[in-house]
Amino acid sequence: MPGTTPSGPRCAAIVGPYLSGKTTLLEALLHVCDAIPRQGSVKEGNRVGDASEEARQRDMSVELNAATAEYLGERWHFIDCPGSVEYVGDAKAGLMAADVAVVVCDPESAKAMALSSLFQFLDTHNIPRMLFVNKMDHASESVREIMEALQAVSTKPLVLRQMPILDGETVTGYVDLASERAFNYRPGEASEQIDIPADLSEGKDEARFQMMEKL
Numbered sequence: 001m002p003g004t005t006p007s008g009p010r011c012a013a014i015v016g017p018y019l020s021g022k023t024t025l026l027e028a029l030l031h032v033c034d035a036i037p038r039q040g041s042v043k044e045g046n047r048v049g050d051a052s053e054e055a056r057q058r059d060m061s062v063e064l065n066a067a068t069a070e071y072l073g074e075r076w077h078f079i080d081c082p083g084s085v086e087y088v089g090d091a092k093a094g095l096m097a098a099d100v101a102v103v104v105c106d107p108e109s110a111k112a113m114a115l116s117s118l119f120q121f122l123d124t125h126n127i128p129r130m131l132f133v134n135k136m137d138h139a140s141e142s143v144r145e146i147m148e149a150l151q152a153v154s155t156k157p158l159v160l161r162q163m164p165i166l167d168g169e170t171v172t173g174y175v176d177l178a179s180e181r182a183f184n185y186r187p188g189e190a191s192e193q194i195d196i197p198a199d200l201s202e203g204k205d206e207a208r209f210q211m212m213e214k215l
Contacts, residue, residue: 011077013094016104017114018083021134023049023061025104026080033069033076049080060084064094092121101129107139109149116153123155136164137171157214160207165197175200177208 014022027047031039040047049065061082068077079098081091095101101122105115122129133146143163151158165173165182173184175196182200183191196204 009075009077010100011079011098012100012102013079013081013091013098014102014104015081015091015095015118016083017106017111018060018085020083020104020106022080022083022104023047023065025102025132025134026065026067026078029078030067030069033071035067035069062087064090095121095127096125098127101127102132103129104132104134105150107133107136107141107146109141109145112146112149112153115150119154119156129156131158137166137169159211159214161211163200163204163207165200175204177204177211180204180208 014026016022024041024047026049027036027039027041030036030048036048048067049061052063055062061080061084063082065080066077067080068075070076079094081087081094083091103115103118103122105111119129121127131150133143139146143160147158147160161177163175163177164171165175165184171185173182173191173194175182180196182194182196184194185191
């Protein structure tokens with residue numbers, strides 16, 4: 001808009017347990033922001049992150065990986081932090097440079113406790129965080145059960161922002177609780193706005209009420 005200027009560069013640290021999908025999320029972010037022409041794959045060994053010889057040999061992050069992209073006219077720096085416990089010091093160093101932490105986790109209640117020490121670190125250093133629950137198409141529990149498990153290890157109130165839209169076991173889109181709009185994923189294209197599915201209408205109203213109450 002005329003008369004406005006972009007904010008300074010922003011930095012997001014992508015953190016979470018080993019094998020939660022942090023490097024894959026980084027690839028997706030860079031691809032959506034048109035920073036890379038195609039999304040790389042950990043399995044195929046052609047991702048932007050984990051490019052060092054040791055990381056490729058061990059098939060895991062062994063150091064901080066940094067990448068830059070632009071979104072809506074603003075420059076973002078992403079720090080992909082290793083999740084294995086022997087590199088926790090590196091992850092904490094990356095977090096101290098970040099404006100926000102993107103905490104990637106699995107959709108399993110039993111694994112929520114693995115985030116306890118990370119949440120405590122974020123609390124101690126007053127680092128804002130958002131949670132990205134990965135692999136929802138493989139979830140065996142409901143969103144409510146997963147959120148309850150995550151809340152049990154977080155001293156800060158957690159607010160559900162999106163509800164997944166499922167077609168069988170496949171996540172086909174999401175409902176945004178803040179705007180009360182639904183979107184359908186389209187591979188290689190921008191998501192398409194759709195009507196909120198009838199079977200999610202009641203659950204959406206309840207989840208949005210809970211979100212507003214916590215806010």
